[in-house]
Amino acid sequence: xxxxxxxxxxxxxxxxxxLINLLAAVNIALSLTLFGGFLVGLINANRLAERLESRLxxxxxxxxxxxxxxxxxxxxxxxxxxxxxxxVYISKEDALASLKKGLAEDSSILDGIExxxxxxxxxxxxxxxFQNSAGIKGVTARLRGIDSVDELQYGGQWLEKFSAIISxxxxxxxxxxxxxxxSTMLIVSNTIRFTLQTRMEEIEVMRLVGATPLFIRVPxxxxxxxxxxxxxxxxxxAMAAAKGFIEYNLGNELKLLFGGDIDxxxxxxxxxxxxxxxxxxxxxxxISLWRFPKA
Amino acid sequence: MIQxxxxxxxxxxxxxxxxxxxxxxxxxxxxxxxxxxxxGKTTLLKLLYCEERPTSGQILINRQAVDxxxxxxxxxxxRRIGVIFQDFKLLSExxxxxxxxxxxxxxxxxxxxxxxxxxxxxxxxxxxxRMEEKVSSLSSGEQQKVAVGRAIINDPMILLxxxxxxxxxxxxxxxxxxxxxxxxxxxxxxVIATHNRFLIKDSRAVVLEKGRIVS
Numbered sequence: 001x002x003x004x005x006x007x008x009x010x011x012x013x014x015x016x017x018x019l020i021n022l023l024a025a026v027n028i029a030l031s032l033t034l035f036g037g038f039l040v041g042l043i044n045a046n047r048l049a050e051r052l053e054s055r056l057x058x059x060x061x062x063x064x065x066x067x068x069x070x071x072x073x074x075x076x077x078x079x080x081x082x083x084x085x086x087x088v089y090i091s092k093e094d095a096l097a098s099l100k101k102g103l104a105e106d107s108s109i110l111d112g113i114e115x116x117x118x119x120x121x122x123x124x125x126x127x128x129x130f131q132n133s134a135g136i137k138g139v140t141a142r143l144r145g146i147d148s149v150d151e152l153q154y155g156g157q158w159l160e161k162f163s164a165i166i167s168x169x170x171x172x173x174x175x176x177x178x179x180x181x182x183s184t185m186l187i188v189s190n191t192i193r194f195t196l197q198t199r200m201e202e203i204e205v206m207r208l209v210g211a212t213p214l215f216i217r218v219p220x221x222x223x224x225x226x227x228x229x230x231x232x233x234x235x236x237x238a239m240a241a242a243k244g245f246i247e248y249n250l251g252n253e254l255k256l257l258f259g260g261d262i263d264x265x266x267x268x269x270x271x272x273x274x275x276x277x278x279x280x281x282x283x284x285x286x287i288s289l290w291r292f293p294k295a
Numbered sequence: 296m297i298q299x300x301x302x303x304x305x306x307x308x309x310x311x312x313x314x315x316x317x318x319x320x321x322x323x324x325x326x327x328x329x330x331x332x333x334x335g336k337t338t339l340l341k342l343l344y345c346e347e348r349p350t351s352g353q354i355l356i357n358r359q360a361v362d363x364x365x366x367x368x369x370x371x372x373x374r375r376i377g378v379i380f381q382d383f384k385l386l387s388e389x390x391x392x393x394x395x396x397x398x399x400x401x402x403x404x405x406x407x408x409x410x411x412x413x414x415x416x417x418x419x420x421x422x423x424x425r426m427e428e429k430v431s432s433l434s435s436g437e438q439q440k441v442a443v444g445r446a447i448i449n450d451p452m453i454l455l456x457x458x459x460x461x462x463x464x465x466x467x468x469x470x471x472x473x474x475x476x477x478x479x480x481x482x483x484x485x486v487i488a489t490h491n492r493f494l495i496k497d498s499r500a501v502v503l504e505k506g507r508i509v510s
Contacts, residue, residue: 002403005400005403201384201386202386204384205384205385205386205397206397206401207370208344208346208373208378208380208384209373209374209397209398209401209445209449210370210371210372210373210374210398210401210402211370211401212367212370213370215401
């Protein structure tokens with residue numbers, strides 16, 4: 001087998017029908033853009049979920065007038081919970097100072113308030129593996145059993161909903177992925193079938209002078225893989241343009257949501273795009289040549 | 296070299312193309328298969344290069360049963376058989392060189408070797424000075440010569456020719472026959488299907504009539 005000969009044959013084949021090949025590459029690009037866009041959405045939704053989960057903490061607000069000794073006892077008790085990584089005590093004074101700092105120049109609104117209305121609290125951070133809704137549930141159940149704890153604040157409920165949404169997206173993505181994969185392969189397979197028709201004469205001659213079916217097929221396989229890769233390049237271009245557009249218009253909002261940890265076009269998506277593009281192109285041509293040519 | 300034993304070929308619902316064909320062709324022979332249109336000449340050639348399979352009977356080439364060859368083995372048989380088709384089967388938008396080179400490309404020969412052998416063969420068919428011309432610009436006789444060049448480029452053991460002079464004037468037809476006889480003179484078994492009995496002269500002729508050998 002001579003790779004250069006086959007590559008030359010494939011290139012000649014594509015040159016002979018440039019329009020049909022270009023259209024096929026554009027069609028593949030459209031499918032891949034949809035597929036890639038979905039992949040990017042999924043990757044970033046997962047990142048967001050991980051980021052939010054890693055920031056999960058439970059705040060246990062304490063009742064008024066608890067002795068220092070009792071405080072130490074409660075802190076020790078909480079630290080013994082298997083889910084707990086760190087417990088930080090925020091006194092009433094600390095809470096007020098933090099609020100004032102947060103309000104900055106607006107802190108004067110607190111001037112009219114007599115005394116300190118804010119409760120003391122424990123901020124409880126969870127170990128890895130417990131930073132999820134199940135971990136939150138375990139900790140909050142135990143905290144509710146402590147008399148001195150007045151009220152709990154945590155983000156577990158919405159996190160659970162968010163995780164459920166991601167699961168649905170993943171399931172929908174798998175279904176959409178299958179449809180997109182099939183349509184891409186169909187496009188490539190039909191394109192190759194069309195080029196086969198335009199080159200039937202040549203294939204017939206090659207067959208009659210003793211070319212093996214594989215020898216005849218290899219250039220078409222290469223064409224399929226090249227079409228898929230071209231489609232991936234076009235899809236990448238479209239996605240990069242979309243990335244620029246989104247970042248320009250929604251950059252600040254995304255930064256707020258993801259805390260700067262967003263990559264609209266992560267390398268996993270790019271690798272996926274090119275791998276899938278080439279593989280679909282190749283398989284599309286394999287399908288169209290499955291029963292052709294006969295000996 | 297070639298043996299057909301009780302060969303039958305039937306198409307579809309009982310249309311018999313060849314019936315009880317028994318034929319032996321020796322190595323190096325120059326044989327005509329002749330008969331009217333539809334007598335089964337082309338079918339007989341097709342059976343030899345495995346484009347068709349016999350309905351029954353046995354076909355041996357060099358003692359190898361080709362009627363039962365596996366599909367994957369057929370290309371290798373075809374590399375040892377040169378075929379000149381009635382409609383030439385040339386790639387009209389390619390050059391003379393490209394057309395003649397195809398069997399050597401299939402064999403995977405190096406480019407220099409291909410160039411040398413194509414030039415040699417084109418000298419034999421007297422087209423070496425025009426090898427970069429497109430086939431579509433050639434006359435029928437010249438196209439026939441290109442077809443001959445492609446068929447003999449690989450020094451085949453058997454040369455099968457279907458109606459070599461069908462669309463040619465007598466001068467060009469004679470030239471083609473002269474080339475075929477010179478190929479045969481170098482030891483290639485040559486089987487020519489033709490309806491033109493004037494070509495036969497003093498060679499062996501097998502006459503087909505309605506799919507049967509009559510003489």
